[in-house]
Each structure stands twice: as structure tokens, then as C-alpha cells.
Amino acid sequence: MSETNLHVVTGAFGYSGSHIARRLLNAGARVRTLTGHPERPHSLQRRVEAHRLAFDDPAALTESLRGARVLYNTYWVRFDHGDATHQRAVDQLRILIRAAMEAGVERVVHTSITNPSPDSPLPYFRGKAQVEATLMDSGLSYAILRPAVFFGGRDVLINNIAYLLRRLPVFGLPGRGDYGIQPIHVEDMARLAVEQGRSTDNVVLDAVGPETYSYRALVRTVAQAIGKRRFILRMPSWLVLAAAKVVGWFVHDNLLTADEVQGLRANLLVSSTQPTGTTSFASWLTDHADELGVRYANEISRHYR
């Protein structure tokens, strides 16, 4: 058993991990992060001890977890890029779970995705299910949180929808746009993670906000909030992806992948259980319309440059 109040967060200088780390610090915990970017300039640098996320050195990884009461894992890759693939992330997270067991970590709070499935044709959803299964079989106490999509803070998806709506006269929806999306505020996600860090029950919880939108309604709501009248049109998925590729050349990013479109259209970003987040997307949008989408949020720059 650990005697310290040490909590380890992967990616505390990243997006949701920084919200989790800040909450832990405010609650008086000692926080260490495991990250691919220990030197990244960040407001938490002086309050959080940073270690390399050493998947290539399991002994060092185990040492970096020793004494920790809880491990909060946010590590994952959004899309395959070079050798950073979903399959590699699954293998790496198996190494991390093994290291947590060897280090005597008491509990793991793991971030997954809504509706993961070992049979999914989509590597993101399949890989998430494989990692969940490894954690459940590990004997470690666990909480698995399954968010659909985050908003607030340094979010990518909602921000970039607004970015496109600010600049282009037409916004293409893959297909009818009638599939659902149930966003959760990143602070609600962080609250759930910290609450679950204190518990001892093995749980799997969808992390979703109080409002479910169709994708079409979500895009319309964002357009209205930022004051842009736009043509929001149904299009074949291939056309939306081709347009996203062209925009991607200008912004030097991978805007949208075919797998993400498939996941959306398969209605995988909604929950059939009670909302666990409380922040209203619509109210948040009203309060943040002026800044939303003013700058592009670049996934490739965040992780590869």
C-alpha cells in the first residue's frame, strides 16, 4: 500500500490531463505526470513533477509509478500517424498497466470512449475495448470513464467546427447529420476522474453531458452562437473527407479521418445511460462564443512538432 498522497496523471501538460492534475493539486495531492513532453512549457510545470512516459523501458516506467496511490490514464492517439498507431497504443497501455501492478498502484482511473467494442471495425473503438479488458483482468481496482467528446479549455473538435464556420460559407455534414453526439465539459470529466480516484469500486461509467444533439443540430447551434449564417448541407462522406483534406493542407493538420466519420455515423458518440456531466453545452457556448474557433486547434502540432 502506498503511504503518500501521490497521484500520477499521464499527460498533465496536455488537455484533459491538465484539468485532472489541477483538481488534484487543489485538493492537496502531490501530482506527478508521465508524458512524452516533460519539458513542455505549461502553467503546471512548477507544481507537477514530470517523468518521461517510458513505454520502451518498463523498469523505469514501474519506478515512475512507485508510491502512487492512483494512476489517471489519458494516454491514447487520435489517429494513426507514422508509427503512432492505435495498435501500438494498445500495446503501450498494456505495458503501463503491467507497470502499475508491479509498482503497487492502488487504483487506475482510465479514460476510454463511449461504446468501445472488441468487434468494432474501427481501430479506435476496438483498441479502447482491448485496453479496458486488460485493465479489468489485471486485478487492479479500476474506474473506466467513457467520454464521447470534450468541450471547454483547449478542445479540438468543437473549436475547429467553429473555426470552419467562421471562415467558410458552406459546412458539409457527412450524410444526413442525424446521428448523435453528447459532449461533456472537460471540467466535469476531471471532476468525475478525481471522484473516482477516491472510490474503491470497480466501475465503468459513460462520461457524457446533459444534452444530446444530432450532429446537424450541434453544428447549427455553434453557427448561431458565433453569429454566422451558413449553408449546412448533407454531403457524401467522401466529399466531406476530401474537403477536410484540402483544408488540412492549409492548416497542416489531419482535420477529420474516415474512421471518425464512420464512428459518428454509427451513433457511437452517445450514451444510453444517465448523464454524468452537469454543464450545459448550450450555456457554455453562449459564454464562450467570442473566443470559440478564432484560432485553429492543431492536433498534429500538439503531438508531433
Ligand SMILES: NC(=O)c1ccc[n+]([C@@H]2O[C@H](COP(=O)([O-])OP(=O)(O)OC[C@H]3O[C@@H](n4cnc5c(N)ncnc54)[C@H](OP(=O)(O)O)[C@@H]3O)[C@@H](O)[C@H]2O)c1
Ligand atoms: N478529446 C476528446 O474530445 C475525447 C473524446 C473522447 C475520448 N477521449 C479520450 O480522452 C483521453 C484524453 O484525451 P485528450 O484529448 O485530453 O488528450 P491529450 O491531452 O491530447 O493527450 C493525452 C495523452 O496522450 C498522449 N498523446 C496524444 N496523442 C499522442 C500522439 N499522437 N503520440 C504520442 N502521445 C500522444 C499525450 O502525450 P503528451 O503528454 O506527450 O502530450 C498525453 O499523454 C484519450 O484517451 C482520448 O481517447 C477524448
